[in-house]
Amino acid sequence: MQLNEPLARPHTAPEVNSPAAVKRATELLVHSMQEADAPIADVSEALARMAAALNEPTADMAALRAVFARNIAVCVESLQSYDRLMQQLARARELLTGTHNRSAGGPPARIEGTIEMF
Numbered sequence: 001m002q003l004n005e006p007l008a009r010p011h012t013a014p015e016v017n018s019p020a021a022v023k024r025a026t027e028l029l030v031h032s033m034q035e036a037d038a039p040i041a042d043v044s045e046a047l048a049r050m051a052a053a054l055n056e057p058t059a060d061m062a063a064l065r066a067v068f069a070r071n072i073a074v075c076v077e078s079l080q081s082y083d084r085l086m087q088q089l090a091r092a093r094e095l096l097t098g099t100h101n102r103s104a105g106g107p108p109a110r111i112e113g114t115i116e117m118f
Contacts, residue, residue: 025095032088039081046071046078 053059053067094100 021095025092028088028092039078042078046074
């Protein structure tokens with residue numbers, strides 16, 4: 001490959017040549033990444049607390065239940081941020097590709113090559 005040859009595009013979506021769209025997508029991505037930090041840390045800390053409780057030789061079943069109930073609730077609440085993150089990433093993708101993958105106000109339509117969790 002010579003240096004002046006254009007690189008192949010990994011997708012076939014139409015190009016968006018709008019500085020405003022790129023700027024907005026960048027803002028969404030930065031905000032999404034910053035917003036994800038705290039929930040990820042919360043899940044990590046909750047998992048560490050549960051592991052510590054399991055490794056406590058004198059812990060009784062009632063104490064373990066209490067620790068797990070509190071920390072599983074923290075994990076569930078923190079993982080809800082994943083949905084917000086995916087919405088932000090989908091919006092950034094739409095801005096950058098010029099596509100709108102929404103179906104009548106509902107969740108994003110399925111896009112080939114993506115992984116759907118539910």
